[in-house]
Amino acid sequence: xxxxxxxxxxxxxxxxxxxxxxxxxxxxxxxxxxxxxxxxxxxxxxxxxxxxxxxxxxxxxxxxxxxxxxxxxxxxxxxxxxxxxxxxxxxxxxxxxxxxxxxxxxxxxxxxxxxxxxxxxxxxxxxxxxxxxxxxxxxxxxxxxxxxxxxxxxxxxxxxxxxxxxxxxxxxxxxxxxxxxxxxxxxxxxxxxxxxxxxxxxxxxxxxxxxxxxxxxxxxxxxxxxxxxxxxxxxxxxxxxxxxxxxxxxxxxxxxxxxxxxxxxxxxxxxxxxxxxxxxxxxxxxxxxxxxxxxxxxxxxxxxxxxxxxxxxxxxxxxxxxxxxxxxxxxxxxxxxxxxxxxxxxxxxxxxxxxxxxxxxxxxxxxxxxxxxxxxxxxxxxxxxxxxxxxxxxxxxxxxxxxxxxxxxxxxxxxxxxxxxxxxxxxxxxxxxxxxxxxxxxxxxxxxxxxxxxxxxxxxxxxxxx
Amino acid sequence: xxxxxxxxxxxxxxxxxxxxxxxxxxxxxxxxxxxxxxxxxxxxxxxxxxxxxxxxxxxxxxxxxxxxxxxxxxxxxxxxxxxxxxxxxxxxxxxxxxxxxxxxxxxxxxxxxxxxxxxxxxxxxxxxxxxxxxxxxxxxxxxxxxxxxxxxxxxxxxxxxxxxxxxxxxxxxxxxxxxxxxxxxxxxxxxxxxxxxxxxxxxxxxxxxxxxxxxxxxxxxxxxxxxxxxxxxxxxxxxxxxxxxxxxxxxxxxxxxxxxxxxxxxxxxxxxxxxxxxxxxxxxxxxxxxxxxxxxxxxxxxxxxxxxxxxxxxxxxxxxxxxxxxxxxxxxxxxxxxxxxxxxxxxxxxxxxxxxxxxxxxxxxxxxxxxxxxxxxxxxxxxxxxxxxxxxxxxxxxxxxxxxxxxxxxxxxxxxxxxxxxxxxxxxxxxxxxxxxxxxxxxxxxxxxxxxxxxxxxxxxxxxxx
Numbered sequence: 001x002x003x004x005x006x007x008x009x010x011x012x013x014x015x016x017x018x019x020x021x022x023x024x025x026x027x028x029x030x031x032x033x034x035x036x037x038x039x040x041x042x043x044x045x046x047x048x049x050x051x052x053x054x055x056x057x058x059x060x061x062x063x064x065x066x067x068x069x070x071x072x073x074x075x076x077x078x079x080x081x082x083x084x085x086x087x088x089x090x091x092x093x094x095x096x097x098x099x100x101x102x103x104x105x106x107x108x109x110x111x112x113x114x115x116x117x118x119x120x121x122x123x124x125x126x127x128x129x130x131x132x133x134x135x136x137x138x139x140x141x142x143x144x145x146x147x148x149x150x151x152x153x154x155x156x157x158x159x160x161x162x163x164x165x166x167x168x169x170x171x172x173x174x175x176x177x178x179x180x181x182x183x184x185x186x187x188x189x190x191x192x193x194x195x196x197x198x199x200x201x202x203x204x205x206x207x208x209x210x211x212x213x214x215x216x217x218x219x220x221x222x223x224x225x226x227x228x229x230x231x232x233x234x235x236x237x238x239x240x241x242x243x244x245x246x247x248x249x250x251x252x253x254x255x256x257x258x259x260x261x262x263x264x265x266x267x268x269x270x271x272x273x274x275x276x277x278x279x280x281x282x283x284x285x286x287x288x289x290x291x292x293x294x295x296x297x298x299x300x301x302x303x304x305x306x307x308x309x310x311x312x313x314x315x316x317x318x319x320x321x322x323x324x325x326x327x328x329x330x331x332x333x334x335x336x337x338x339x340x341x342x343x344x345x346x347x348x349x350x351x352x353x354x355x356x357x358x359x360x361x362x363x364x365x366x367x368x369x370x371x372x373x374x375x376x377x378x379x380x381x382x383x384x385x386x387x388x389x390x391x392x393x394x395x396x397x398x399x400x401x402x403x404x405x406x407x408x409x410x411x412x413x414x415x416x417x418x419x420x421x422x423x424x425x426x427x428x429x430x431x432x433x434x435x436x437x438x439x440x441x442x443x444x445x446x447x448x449x450x451x452x453x454x455x456x457x458x459x460x461x462x463x464x465x466x
Numbered sequence: 467x468x469x470x471x472x473x474x475x476x477x478x479x480x481x482x483x484x485x486x487x488x489x490x491x492x493x494x495x496x497x498x499x500x501x502x503x504x505x506x507x508x509x510x511x512x513x514x515x516x517x518x519x520x521x522x523x524x525x526x527x528x529x530x531x532x533x534x535x536x537x538x539x540x541x542x543x544x545x546x547x548x549x550x551x552x553x554x555x556x557x558x559x560x561x562x563x564x565x566x567x568x569x570x571x572x573x574x575x576x577x578x579x580x581x582x583x584x585x586x587x588x589x590x591x592x593x594x595x596x597x598x599x600x601x602x603x604x605x606x607x608x609x610x611x612x613x614x615x616x617x618x619x620x621x622x623x624x625x626x627x628x629x630x631x632x633x634x635x636x637x638x639x640x641x642x643x644x645x646x647x648x649x650x651x652x653x654x655x656x657x658x659x660x661x662x663x664x665x666x667x668x669x670x671x672x673x674x675x676x677x678x679x680x681x682x683x684x685x686x687x688x689x690x691x692x693x694x695x696x697x698x699x700x701x702x703x704x705x706x707x708x709x710x711x712x713x714x715x716x717x718x719x720x721x722x723x724x725x726x727x728x729x730x731x732x733x734x735x736x737x738x739x740x741x742x743x744x745x746x747x748x749x750x751x752x753x754x755x756x757x758x759x760x761x762x763x764x765x766x767x768x769x770x771x772x773x774x775x776x777x778x779x780x781x782x783x784x785x786x787x788x789x790x791x792x793x794x795x796x797x798x799x800x801x802x803x804x805x806x807x808x809x810x811x812x813x814x815x816x817x818x819x820x821x822x823x824x825x826x827x828x829x830x831x832x833x834x835x836x837x838x839x840x841x842x843x844x845x846x847x848x849x850x851x852x853x854x855x856x857x858x859x860x861x862x863x864x865x866x867x868x869x870x871x872x873x874x875x876x877x878x879x880x881x882x883x884x885x886x887x888x889x890x891x892x893x894x895x896x897x898x899x900x901x902x903x904x905x906x907x908x909x910x911x912x913x914x915x916x917x918x919x920x921x922x923x924x925x926x927x928x929x930x931x932x
Contacts, residue, residue, distance in 0.1 A: 201686060205784045214748020220667060220870025223799055224711070224769035225760045227753035230794075231772060234703035241697060245690070281790070282680020287693040287824050294691045303690035306697060307787050308778035313795060318671045318832055320797050320870070321773050324747070328696075329779060331786050333689055358753050366784055404686025404786070 005147070009138035009452045016138075021444065023053070024130040027092070028110045028119045034070050034093035034157045043070045043156055046092045050129070050154050051075070057133050058140030059152065065172055069164035070156035074175065077140070078149045084461040085149035087176060087418060089408065090129035090184035091158035094121035095433045102435035116438040123439040124432035128184035128424045128447055129154060135451035147459040151178055158185065161368065162407060169415040179464050180381050181412050182454065186422030187430070189400050191440060193271065194389035196382060197422050199374035200402035200409060201302070202334035204344040205366030208351055210236065210359045213324040222322050227358035230311050233326035239354045240304055240347075245288035247304045251346040255337035259292075259300050262377060267295045269398045299401035303333045304347065331366075333403065340369030373409035375419045384457040385421055392450045417464070423454060471613070475604035475918045482604075487910065489519070490596040493558070494576045494585045500536050500559035500623045509536045509622055512558045516595070516620050517541070523599050524606030525618065531638055535630035536622035540641065543602070544615045550927040551615035553642060553884060555874065556595035556650035557624035560587035561899045568901035582904040589905040590898035594650035594890045594913060595620060601917035613925040617644055624651065627834065628873060635881040645930050646847050647878050648920065652888030653896070655866050657906060659737065660855035662848060663888050665840035666868035666875060667768070668800035670810040671832025674817055676702065676825045679790040688788050693824035696777050699792035705820045706770055706813075711754035713770045713798075717812040721803035725758075725766050728843060732865045733761045765867035769799045770813065797832075799869065806835030839875035841885045850923040851887055858916045883930070889920060 013020070032046035033039040047064060050073045054062050059075035066072070070093060078085070097107035097120040105111040110119035132152065139146045153176060157163060169176065189195050212227045242248050274286065274294055288297045297303075311326030313319035332343050348363045355361040375382060386397040412418040425447035431437045479486070498512035499505040513530060520528050520541035528541040536559060544551070563573035563586040571577040576585035598618065605612045619642060623629060635642065655661050678693045708714050740752065740760055754763045763769075777792030779785035798809050814829045821827040841848060852863040878884040891913035897903045 203686075203786070207784070212749060212753075217747055218870060219769070219771045219773060219797060220669075220799055220868070221764070222747065223764075223771045223869065224767055225752050225754045225763040226747065226749050227711075228772055230775045231703060231707060234700040234772075234775070237697060237700035238704040245693075281683055281688065281692065283678060283692050283824070284826075285824050286691050287678075288691050297691040298687070298689075301690055303685070305685045305689045305786075305788055306694055306700075306778065307685060307785055308780050308789070309696045309700070309792070310776035310778075310780050312772065312774035312776075314774050314776050314793070318673070318795055318797060318834075319773055320669070320771075322771055323774070326775070327780070329784055331685060331784060333686055358749070358751050360750075368784075402686070403689065404684060 005456050006453050008142040009135070010449060012138045012142045013134065013448045013452060017445070020134045020448070024127065024444070025110045027126050027130055028122050029108055031108045032093045032121070032156070033096050034160045035096050040070070043093055047071045047073055047156055050092050053133055054152060057137035059136065059150070065168050067164045067167035067171060072156060072168055073154040074152065074172070076149070076151045077136070077146050079145055080149050083148040083459055084179040084463045085151060085177070086455065086458055087178035087181045088132050088150060088152045088184060089155070089181050089420070090132060091125045091155040092129055093156045093159050094124070094126070095159050097435070099435060104436055112441065115441045117441060118436055118438045120437055123426040123430040123437055125158070125185045125424070125426070127426060127439045127444065131425065131444065131447040131451050132184045134448055135455070138452050139455065147456040150455065151176065165408065166411060166415065169411060173416060176416055178416070178418060179461055180458065181418045181420040182458070183408070183420050183422040184424055186424040187426035187428050188424070189428050190271065191427045191429070192393070193395045194393045194397045195400045196385055196389070196397060197400045197402055198377065198382065199299070199336070200372065200404060200406045201299070202338065202340055202370045202372035202410060203331055203405040204334065204340035204369040205331045206344055206348060206363060207327065207329040207366065208361055208363045209325055209327050210355065210361055211325045212359045216324050217322040219320040219322040226322060227356065229323055229326040229359060232356050232359045233309065233311065233328060235356060236351060236354050237306060237309065237328060240350070244290045247302070249304065249347050249350040252302070252304070252343060254342070255339070256302060257336040259296055263296075263300055266399045267293060267299070270295060270400060271398070298403040300335060302335050302338060302343070305331055305333070307331055333405070335372045336374050338372065340371055344369065370405050370407035371410040371414070373406065373413060373420070375421060379419060381419070381421050381458060381461055384461070385423060385454065388450060388453050388457045392446055392453070423450065425450070471922050472919050474608040475601070476915060478604045478608045479600065479914045479918060483911070486600045486914070490593065490910070491576045493592050493596055494588050495574055497574045498559050498587070498622070499562050500626045501562050506536070509559055513537045513539055513622055516558050519599050520618060523603035525602065525616070531634050533630045533633035533637060538622055538634055539620040540618065540638070542615070542617045543606070543612050545611055546615050549614040549925055550645040550929045551617060551643070552921065552924055553644035553647045554598050554616060554618045554650060555621070555647055555886070556598060557591045557621040558595055559622045559625050560590070560592070561625050563901070565901060570902055578907065581907045583907060584902055584904045586903055589892040589896040589903055591624070591651045591890070591892070593892060593905045593910065597891065597910065597913040597917050598650045600914055601921070604918050605921065613922040616921065617642065631874065632877060632881070635877060639882060642882055644882070644884060645927055646924065647884045647886040648924070649874070649886050649888040650890055652890040653892035653894050654890070655894050656737065657893045657895070658859070659861045660859045660863045661866045662851055662855065662863060663866045663868055664843065664848065665765070665802070666838065666870060666872045667765070668804065668806055668836045668838035668876060669797055669871040670800065670806035670835040671797045672810055672814060672829060673793065673795040673832065674827055674829045675791055675793050676821065676827055677791045678825045682790050683788040685786040685788040692788060693822065695789055695792040695825060698822045698825045699775065699777065699794060701822060702817060702820050703772060703775065703794060706816070710756045713768070715770065715813050715816040718768070718770070718809060720808070722768060723802040725762055729762075729766055733759060733765070735864045736761060736866060737864070764869040766801060768801050768804055768809070771797055771799070773797055799871070801838045802840050804838065806837055810835065836871050836873040837876040837880070839872065839879060839886070841887060845885060847885070847887050847924060847927055850927070851889060851920065854916060854919050854923045858912055858919070889916065891916070
């Protein structure tokens, strides 16, 4: 059998495996909780750790990029002028570990039990961040070069919604120029079959208050002759969807990309067990637009969800109050073709139009909207990564999507013109944001193999015009 | 001009006025807050004060009646075997005074400012309670007797919903037997025109929870494919009323007494200023069943009010949660002909019938229901008291109703067979349950005159068959 290009770095990784695992644990021990101000020093310590590790892997031009928030770490190897440039993305910050009492072992004392490493950040996102660095080191240590140009960009505030990421991209757009973003964040759906996520839904937010009087009233003295704002808001909320769940807001579906035969074929290839999915949350049946599958509704259709609604008395027993106001919070998940601001405006317009006589409405438009993202289905990076993953897992790869929102993907597309393909070795069940987060040790090895091969696999990627 | 029967006691009242006012203030100084366990001693002290005052007024058989709650004070004068017996009702307990910081002067240091006595309980209900006792004393001190038999029943837990009143009535039904209940609780609508309240609405209560899953979900991972319980509850709540406010629950109006021409004439005689009423609560327009006036809707029509509704996230900002449950609390105000338990069952049945597929409903039926109460419009006590009040005020009397619920009236009717007529000299604007409760000093004098005359006016009342 012929020697493969990746034989040398792969052999190096096998030889260094225990040292690399120990280093990964060192990173996991740093409590880089970006949401908590008293951990700002730990976040900075993690950034420094990552920056040193970049240099040690053989990357140059190591920089700390910050625009008022937690810093991002940048580094590069640009020694192949004729080859494409891959921007590797990951984040080194982690979710808060609370509630602490639910952890079997302390969240920042990584502990291996039955092949799983338990710690906050063990899976999200320090495992694949470290894997990407180790794979770079494997190439540099064994061949003195990489199969393509590499820029790494490791963020420090992903878990707080990346508040300064846009500013960093604006400031350093030229530095971050590349042909593709390969994201070490995300995750596989199943532990034993590979998938590639080809898109995620966008989001827009708004909330509103209905008022029918200036103060709460006695239900005996006013009931029946003043509009109850809870009745008013129920009518307003009930007007937002058709009976079957289709959104009834005029203009909501304007521009929505319709599901194609190819989409349907991709959805059909997903090993999705609807009964298990329902049982997982204790729901008795699926809901929503008729003649569309659950996966289609979750991945390819926009939604309008009420995240909260409230008014009046909520305590024990009864209180004979006729309240004067009622509130609701709404988020919409968006798909390709929808603009967050236009959808927000359409929903606000509908709310104003259906606000009943006798009530006034105050609408607050939320910021932080994000467009949906899809990688073009024929993008050559997709095919290359799918082949690679099938080889590593020995099983066919399928395409998934994320029903939630990764603002990063739309940001990279809109600010840097970059498509993003995720290749994370976290698995969906690894309790990322919950107590007892864990990472499968076998995924560490699979990840190292895949990441050392991916640079070679992407070396033939067409280069974007400058 | 001929001497009137009441000349002697009225002259006595005028002579004793300052002493009586000082005694009324002594009663007001006792912080008999029935809702607060640490005031139990004060409530008992107030009961003892009232009991001693009954004896001093010339009443006999003074008793403390208690069935596990705060005691009621009973006393009687039954020296006119051929005359009717009047049961005088009042309550000596008061609402909590909080929030204390909003009081201009301390709540239990009665302070006279510009003709108004400020204190908790000054109006509700210690003023007319004391007036009733002073009027009895005036008769006994000047004539050694009363124009009719009198039983007084002064309750100590009205402000906590009279939890043991039913038990007291059950135990002491024979002792409390009478021909009419004259209530010193209630109030006039206006400070300068007399009215008599001829009824109040009943009440029934229930609350419910809708569930669509066993745990809260991520709106990106489940939104659009699992029924949102806030959408479900909005549809359920929206189904409870017709567009115009008429209750849409099948059977809700069964048995409801329809408004008569006489009712309409009584309503038309009420000096009700709808614009001022709306402005008082900052509402822009009246609501509810078409072709019915505000007063008709408040006094003669049943209602179904949502007192509270909630689910999901209510904090600052947004949370992309798809909640698993939603809640609502309902009370219905009832009119003559409606049974609280049957209405409760009708609403529960409707809720179950409209609960959407994909949701389960849990209904909790509230206790503490009460039927509506109306005194027959031709009851001779009404005419007697109306004449008396017109004489005292020098202005025509009108008939009012109470949109709220006085469980006492239905209880007295159902347990003791007694009709109840209120004759309180509190005025509706005297902030009974709010900071800076006050009582008009001029009402003290009007009240003494009216109460000394009412025993004479009711002496000709037909006696009930034993």
